[in-house]
Amino acid sequence: MEPILDVQQLTMDFGGLRALDKVDLDVRQGEIVALIGPNGAGKTTFFNCITGIYNPTGGDVMISPPKNGAAQRINGLKPNRVTEKGLARTFQNIRLFQNMTVLENVMIGCHCRMKAGILGAVLRGISTRREEEAVVQKSYSILKKIGLDKHVNDFAKNLPYGAQRRLEIARAMATEPFMLLLDEPAAGMNPHETQELDELILRIRESEGISILLIEHDMKLVMSLSDRIFVMDYGKKIAQGTPAAISKNSDVIKAYLGEEIDA
Amino acid sequence: MLSLVDIHTYYGNIHALKGVSLEVKEGEIITLIGANGAGKTTTLMSISGIVPPRNGNVHFLGEAITRVNPNKIVSMGISQVPEGRRIFPYLSVLENLDMGAFLRNDQEGVKSDLDYVFSLFPILAERRNQAGGTLSGGEQQMLAISRALMARPRLLLLDEPSLGLAPLIVKQIFEIIKKINSENNTTIFLVEQNANLALKVAHRGYVMENGRITLSDAASSLLVNEEVKKAYLGI
Amino acid sequence: MEYFFELFLGGLTRGSIYALIALGYTMVYGIVQLINFAHGEIYMIGAFTALIVISVLTILGWNQIAILLIAAVVAVVYSSAYGYTMEKIAYKPLRQAPRLSALISAIGMSLFLQNYVLLAQTSDFMPFPGLIPDFEFMEPYAHIIGSPEVVILVTTTIVMVLLTFLIKFTKIGKAMRATAQDRDMAMLVGVDVNRVISVTFIIGSATAAIGGVLIASHIGQINFYIGFIAGIKAFVAAVLGGIGSIPGAVLGSLVLGWTESFFTGYISSDYEDVFAFVFLVLILIFRPAGILGRSTTEKV
Amino acid sequence: MGSLSPATMRIEKQTSMIANELKKSFQVCIWFMFLTFPIMVIRVNTVENIIEWRWANLFFVGIGSFVLSAVWRFLIRRKERGSQETVADGVDRVTLSQRLLADRRFTIPALITVGVGAVAFPFVFSIYQTNIMITALIYVLLGLGLNIVVGVAGLLDLGYAAFYCVGAYSYALLNYHFGLGFWTVLGIGAGLAALFGIILGFPVLRLRGDYLAIVTLGFGEIIRLIMENWNEFSFGPSGIANIPRPGFFGVDMNIEQATIYIYFLMIILSLFTIFVVNRLQNSRIGRAWIALREDEVACQAMGIDKRKTKLMAFALGATWAGFAGVVFAAKTTFINPASFTLWESINILCVVVLGGMGSIVGVIVGAFILILLPEYLRFLSEYRILAFGAILVVMMVFRPGGIVETVRRTYQYKETEHDVPHGRPAAQ
Amino acid sequence: ADTIKLGVAGPHSGDLASYGIPTIKAAELVVKEINAKGGVLGKQVELLVEDDVCKPEVATNTATKLVSEGVHVVLGHICSGATKAALGIYKDSSIPVMSPSATNPALTQSGDYPNFFRTIASDDAQARLEVDFALDVLKLKKIAVLHDKGDYGKGLAEFAKAFLEKDARAEVVFYEGITPGAVDYSAVVQKIKRSKAEAVIFGGYHPEASKIVSQMRKKRMDTVFISDDGVKDDTFIKVAQKYAEGVYATGPMDVSKNSMAIAANEAHQKTYAADPGAFYLNAYAAAIALLNAIEQAGSTDYAAVTNALRTKDVETPLGKIRFDDRGDAIGVGFSMYQVKDGAYVELK
Numbered sequence A: 001m002e003p004i005l006d007v008q009q010l011t012m013d014f015g016g017l018r019a020l021d022k023v024d025l026d027v028r029q030g031e032i033v034a035l036i037g038p039n040g041a042g043k044t045t046f047f048n049c050i051t052g053i054y055n056p057t058g059g060d061v062m063i064s065p066p067k068n069g070a071a072q073r074i075n076g077l078k079p080n081r082v083t084e085k086g087l088a089r090t091f092q093n094i095r096l097f098q099n100m101t102v103l104e105n106v107m108i109g110c111h112c113r114m115k116a117g118i119l120g121a122v123l124r125g126i127s128t129r130r131e132e133e134a135v136v137q138k139s140y141s142i143l144k145k146i147g148l149d150k151h152v153n154d155f156a157k158n159l160p161y162g163a164q165r166r167l168e169i170a171r172a173m174a175t176e177p178f179m180l181l182l183d184e185p186a187a188g189m190n191p192h193e194t195q196e197l198d199e200l201i202l203r204i205r206e207s208e209g210i211s212i213l214l215i216e217h218d219m220k221l222v223m224s225l226s227d228r229i230f231v232m233d234y235g236k237k238i239a240q241g242t243p244a245a246i247s248k249n250s251d252v253i254k255a256y257l258g259e260e261i262d263a
Numbered sequence B: 001m002l003s004l005v006d007i008h009t010y011y012g013n014i015h016a017l018k019g020v021s022l023e024v025k026e027g028e029i030i031t032l033i034g035a036n037g038a039g040k041t042t043t044l045m046s047i048s049g050i051v052p053p054r055n056g057n058v059h060f061l062g063e064a065i066t067r068v069n070p071n072k073i074v075s076m077g078i079s080q081v082p083e084g085r086r087i088f089p090y091l092s093v094l095e096n097l098d099m100g101a102f103l104r105n106d107q108e109g110v111k112s113d114l115d116y117v118f119s120l121f122p123i124l125a126e127r128r129n130q131a132g133g134t135l136s137g138g139e140q141q142m143l144a145i146s147r148a149l150m151a152r153p154r155l156l157l158l159d160e161p162s163l164g165l166a167p168l169i170v171k172q173i174f175e176i177i178k179k180i181n182s183e184n185n186t187t188i189f190l191v192e193q194n195a196n197l198a199l200k201v202a203h204r205g206y207v208m209e210n211g212r213i214t215l216s217d218a219a220s221s222l223l224v225n226e227e228v229k230k231a232y233l234g235i
Numbered sequence C: 001m002e003y004f005f006e007l008f009l010g011g012l013t014r015g016s017i018y019a020l021i022a023l024g025y026t027m028v029y030g031i032v033q034l035i036n037f038a039h040g041e042i043y044m045i046g047a048f049t050a051l052i053v054i055s056v057l058t059i060l061g062w063n064q065i066a067i068l069l070i071a072a073v074v075a076v077v078y079s080s081a082y083g084y085t086m087e088k089i090a091y092k093p094l095r096q097a098p099r100l101s102a103l104i105s106a107i108g109m110s111l112f113l114q115n116y117v118l119l120a121q122t123s124d125f126m127p128f129p130g131l132i133p134d135f136e137f138m139e140p141y142a143h144i145i146g147s148p149e150v151v152i153l154v155t156t157t158i159v160m161v162l163l164t165f166l167i168k169f170t171k172i173g174k175a176m177r178a179t180a181q182d183r184d185m186a187m188l189v190g191v192d193v194n195r196v197i198s199v200t201f202i203i204g205s206a207t208a209a210i211g212g213v214l215i216a217s218h219i220g221q222i223n224f225y226i227g228f229i230a231g232i233k234a235f236v237a238a239v240l241g242g243i244g245s246i247p248g249a250v251l252g253s254l255v256l257g258w259t260e261s262f263f264t265g266y267i268s269s270d271y272e273d274v275f276a277f278v279f280l281v282l283i284l285i286f287r288p289a290g291i292l293g294r295s296t297t298e299k300v
Numbered sequence D: 001m002g003s004l005s006p007a008t009m010r011i012e013k014q015t016s017m018i019a020n021e022l023k024k025s026f027q028v029c030i031w032f033m034f035l036t037f038p039i040m041v042i043r044v045n046t047v048e049n050i051i052e053w054r055w056a057n058l059f060f061v062g063i064g065s066f067v068l069s070a071v072w073r074f075l076i077r078r079k080e081r082g083s084q085e086t087v088a089d090g091v092d093r094v095t096l097s098q099r100l101l102a103d104r105r106f107t108i109p110a111l112i113t114v115g116v117g118a119v120a121f122p123f124v125f126s127i128y129q130t131n132i133m134i135t136a137l138i139y140v141l142l143g144l145g146l147n148i149v150v151g152v153a154g155l156l157d158l159g160y161a162a163f164y165c166v167g168a169y170s171y172a173l174l175n176y177h178f179g180l181g182f183w184t185v186l187g188i189g190a191g192l193a194a195l196f197g198i199i200l201g202f203p204v205l206r207l208r209g210d211y212l213a214i215v216t217l218g219f220g221e222i223i224r225l226i227m228e229n230w231n232e233f234s235f236g237p238s239g240i241a242n243i244p245r246p247g248f249f250g251v252d253m254n255i256e257q258a259t260i261y262i263y264f265l266m267i268i269l270s271l272f273t274i275f276v277v278n279r280l281q282n283s284r285i286g287r288a289w290i291a292l293r294e295d296e297v298a299c300q301a302m303g304i305d306k307r308k309t310k311l312m313a314f315a316l317g318a319t320w321a322g323f324a325g326v327v328f329a330a331k332t333t334f335i336n337p338a339s340f341t342l343w344e345s346i347n348i349l350c351v352v353v354l355g356g357m358g359s360i361v362g363v364i365v366g367a368f369i370l371i372l373l374p375e376y377l378r379f380l381s382e383y384r385i386l387a388f389g390a391i392l393v394v395m396m397v398f399r400p401g402g403i404v405e406t407v408r409r410t411y412q413y414k415e416t417e418h419d420v421p422h423g424r425p426a427a428q
Numbered sequence E: 001a002d003t004i005k006l007g008v009a010g011p012h013s014g015d016l017a018s019y020g021i022p023t024i025k026a027a028e029l030v031v032k033e034i035n036a037k038g039g040v041l042g043k044q045v046e047l048l049v050e051d052d053v054c055k056p057e058v059a060t061n062t063a064t065k066l067v068s069e070g071v072h073v074v075l076g077h078i079c080s081g082a083t084k085a086a087l088g089i090y091k092d093s094s095i096p097v098m099s100p101s102a103t104n105p106a107l108t109q110s111g112d113y114p115n116f117f118r119t120i121a122s123d124d125a126q127a128r129l130e131v132d133f134a135l136d137v138l139k140l141k142k143i144a145v146l147h148d149k150g151d152y153g154k155g156l157a158e159f160a161k162a163f164l165e166k167d168a169r170a171e172v173v174f175y176e177g178i179t180p181g182a183v184d185y186s187a188v189v190q191k192i193k194r195s196k197a198e199a200v201i202f203g204g205y206h207p208e209a210s211k212i213v214s215q216m217r218k219k220r221m222d223t224v225f226i227s228d229d230g231v232k233d234d235t236f237i238k239v240a241q242k243y244a245e246g247v248y249a250t251g252p253m254d255v256s257k258n259s260m261a262i263a264a265n266e267a268h269q270k271t272y273a274a275d276p277g278a279f280y281l282n283a284y285a286a287a288i289a290l291l292n293a294i295e296q297a298g299s300t301d302y303a304a305v306t307n308a309l310r311t312k313d314v315e316t317p318l319g320k321i322r323f324d325d326r327g328d329a330i331g332v333g334f335s336m337y338q339v340k341d342g343a344y345v346e347l348k
């Protein structure tokens, strides 16, 4: 099967520091792929380069959205263009719109799939009104799926940490992506909550057909969720493979895991 | 050493702590576990005086420290590794560590402590002149812990020190916690999501729900407590 | 060529005048993230206090040098006291409030202080004695640059160096930087944030007073409104240099001074300010955080 | 022990507290006497070499600061206690004003009263009152426009008066040269202002916070200075006089009638503004503005085009200043660049922040207070601006969020029966 | 009580307050004196003081306020711009207005404002005098014209420039505006030096003038400095001190020998323990002229009062004055002054 995300030789320099060094990575339709590695390995930087936050120094980022399959190069695009093309992300340090309600946060996610312009907003014709209603409804049902329907009208800043992480996912889903990039979604969650997250991610893939690329340090979650795992260290890819293979890979154990773990 | 008696803390209109009482004895490692939003962070912030409790009392070494300025509290020997690391983003790693020792005057001691934390986290030594804000998440966490250690506290408050760290480092961190507790006789108050690990290093533990302490026991008993297992250990 | 040199020196003088005010401005901004709109008024009050002291002592028949020193000291003390009080009244209660609220409070303060001086003293311009004597050795260059200008230049440099040293290397300076970056965390490492902020205002106001005395004696006249105009220019200069940066404030001031001087000299003073602002915009387009400001890209 | 009943203990505690407060106030009083000593007490006449000692002032400062400090402490204390008490009932604190605004039983009669009052106003009150009401309404327009930029989109604009200036000069010049009428220029002026909004918007797209503020400040000054210098175009600082008031089918009106006419015109224009601005804020674009204010990076990651959204905010904000400018020129019949200084921009900014950033009702209230206040403070004569400055500080200290804080809109949604394969996640 | 209401409008706060406040003082003193003598037409005179901050938009409010409070005559406004904006309102309510300071020529020359009078001459008259003096008396060839970009200063400078350009004897080598309030004018001064101008004609006020003159002299330039009544102010000499020596300035004809002027200045010294400020005597004269006109007219009727202003002479600190059809004071003209030994001396 053709990869829907194909990253080749991605390189990123910060001054003298090479944070990414010719990294290759690919994700196929419907896959859950994990990106792991020690702290400072360059995982978040990798996300930033793919989503247009940074402009990579070198390499290619290609996507082939499943709906209109033509492959296209997306490095150098503005973040909003990347999102329009169907890649949505969450942030390692939560970045919600703190002073907006939970529902509004998700509605912002819908922004790029809406059409109403200034005139539409002022005149509020039938189509605009329909669109607004539809967006409210869509946002609500996403929240319900994610289990935040109790909090629709709360301010994002007043949510507990775990709920904020889930809201980030909800917001990203609202952009109707074909692929979600999750940066440490389980950080700050207790094992019980992590378990719920595990189920949630599986459900997103199953019911929406969204592929997932995730960064995570919780090995239990990574091992149980992912189809394939990529491992980075010092900006380089040091291994890739199935969970079972990775958990036994001696390089990975040495650099990252510290011991063999059960996949 | 530290005791909280029936403290109530608010964020504007949100009643975050609804009568928390707990105690930490000299030389102990105690841990506070609880779901997201239970009020663990708030408890630490109330002790440090950043979010002073509206009612109730906090005593440290026999002195009341409720509504005392945070800098006074620090000078009495309480250091905190706050949630979210809170690295000074434009200070270099070295300067961040220096800030940790802000109230100390013994140049020699500071120097040797610096070497000590660099030995704990060699990566920090490598990045010593990089601005704190550009470190990766995990590097920042190491820096936050080191910074607190630089104050040579008598009581160290740790808020989710393992957050965002690689498994290898997490293990390391917990070892360091044990080490500073036994070697330097630093008392440790540990807040953790990773309850499993926390209860393994701690002597005693408290469980917090919705701004109240609902359970307290020896850590080993909590580890086998059915409810705790179900709710926090994910087993 | 000589003309060029003259304009260069003129711009330098003008720039260092801006810098004397901009230094305090940028320092307060750097630590508290507050556009202290009333900074210009502190400068004005410094000048007024000095004038009052000078006049009283002159009438009492004191000697020139003693008057100069005493006036400067009293002005520094009073400006600092005003800065300190202003912070306690108008800014401290607003620490947790939206930043714009503090800005409006500062604007209110600025209006209040202007009119306070207007009412308590007079609305007219008052002559301010030229305290700085013409040095003998400067006479050959007098057609290009005067002694007071040289004194201002030197003072600006000294103040800049002292402030940079203070912020970079002293304990209170470190505490200031920590407070600027994360106030709660600064408290958690034992910094007395209230004190740090008070000290910041006191030092910032003291530099404003020094500016007040020197600039007023250079210009030769003051009234209640001088602070506002000077404050705006200093604000522009501070931003141009990268607000919060001490050397930036000086560099920004000099660049602004030169821009104005050369534009006036070679083109026209009609559009002097227009050009200065256009230049400002151009610089900020290429360096969105000012000449010496740190880049705003944040790590996500 | 037991000899002290709790009641006496309370009283004792209170008396000691009061004594303490008085001591504090006394210290403040001494401090202020020191602080104001040179400027309030001494006045020198440098020509005649006379020193005038006004010791009485010291006394007034002393008394004044003592009383004010006591009141100030009392109010601060109450403010803190106030927030404690609302907490006790556990409900989310909604301020009285917000509650009132949300309650239809209150809003409808209130709206009717305001409506009737507004219509009757010019017939009941003097032409002076009507005149200042027009000014206040002009500021409602300006405030609502700037609110889009500052309050909603979070872009600090210190040069807003520039667009106001564009509107005013559009009318004055187009009328002077081409005889265009008020109604024609109303549209053109707004359009030109919007165009300038975009022109300003481009270079500042990359700038943030205070850098943006300074560039907009510069832009405002540039426009004013051009008007001052370019005589051939704008008649320079001496301005343009005899600008016609708006016409009404060629009817000749005396000043009183004209004032009333402009008053109603402004009422209609304000209603129109409120309508449009309200709709904008509650639309896809309005949400994007707010999101932009909250977090630019996340905003872009959610697919919002930062450039386009910012430019729209600038352009739409400027449009209202354009309208206001045209009306302003028609109302004063004389304009010169001095009306569009930085202070003007600051004044409009004060309207927005004092009223409550982002809140339409707040901005309207803010405009009325800030414009009417100096007018009604006229009895204080020279102390007017002094008092005005003090009031700004006090209002901000005691209501930092503005007079009316924004309430986020809640949306109506239908419960969906979403079939979730794995059952509802067990969120507590 | 039945009183004669005299409105006083001008900038009483803000950056231009110093031009407005002396007018209040003058009005207060005049009214106090007249009231002590039994008032006007047997009624006491009441002052209604209103601030206009020199802004046209505020001036319209000020004017409507005064009108709705029923003023009979208005002393003000101070700035030409504010005056222009306010005049329409007074005109519609038939109220005579007299300004001590608004010098814009159009105010009287356009014929748009029949209710307007002033106790100061207009800018073109001053410019004429300055130019004539430079050419006829000083016989200068190269002249720099400078202004402060303000309403008044630039207006004046433009007249001066136009007059010079019409005359073949001299050329304008330099014409520019400076930024008022700037901390230093060295660049402009250097430029004047380079232009080899023999004289500078400056339109504007004394704060800028003193800075420019001082800087020129400090740079050892001896360029002649000619300016206007905005500079013919003692503050200028106090501020510029030794550098003021030799500066020419036009100003209302010398009244220092006028007994009323002396008395008025003394009254100010006595009451406020300070020197009177700008336009004080003009305001003093205007207040007297207005109240006198009412007395002469026997009522506050608009036609009668304006007629009295135009036909009846009145003794004021500026001398004996009457107003012409356009509203300019007859007999109030300008003469040229020069600073000699720290004081302005009228040149004949």
Ligand SMILES: Nc1ncnc2c1ncn2[C@@H]1O[C@H](COP(=O)(O)OP(=O)(O)OP(=O)(O)O)[C@@H](O)[C@H]1O
Binding pocket: A014, A017, A019, A037, A038, A039, A040, A041, A042, A043, A044, A045, A046, A092, B134, B135, B136, B137, B138, B139, B164, C298, C299
């Ligand atoms: N904007 C930047 N400027 C300079 N260095 C940077 C910047 N962003 C990242 N780095 C550096 O790049 C390296 C990789 O950082 P990155 O955040 O990608 O790590 P990570 O793999 O996500 O680690 P973690 O698991 O701890 O989050 C780090 O050493 C970091 O210091």
Ligand SMILES: Nc1ncnc2c1ncn2[C@@H]1O[C@H](COP(=O)(O)OP(=O)(O)OP(=O)(O)O)[C@@H](O)[C@H]1O
Binding pocket: A157, A158, A159, A160, A161, A162, A188, B011, B014, B016, B034, B035, B036, B037, B038, B039, B040, B041, B042, B043, B083
């Ligand atoms: N700054 C704040 N403003 C308002 N409410 C807050 C604030 N900080 C925390 N809260 C609220 O207080 C309660 C307790 O929060 P706290 O951060 O102490 O929980 P926690 O136990 O540390 O949770 P976590 O595991 O997510 O860190 C929560 O309901 C939270 O929403």
Ligand SMILES: CC(C)C[C@H](N)C(=O)O
Binding pocket: E019, E078, E079, E080, E081, E101, E102, E103, E104, E151, E152
């Ligand atoms: C006080 C000055 C501003 C008045 C000036 N002569 C004018 O006509 O405007």
Ligand SMILES: [Mg+2]
Binding pocket: A043, A044, A045, A092, B136, B137
């Ligand atoms: Mg990361």
Ligand SMILES: [Mg+2]
Binding pocket: B040, B041, B042, B083, B159
């Ligand atoms: Mg927490």
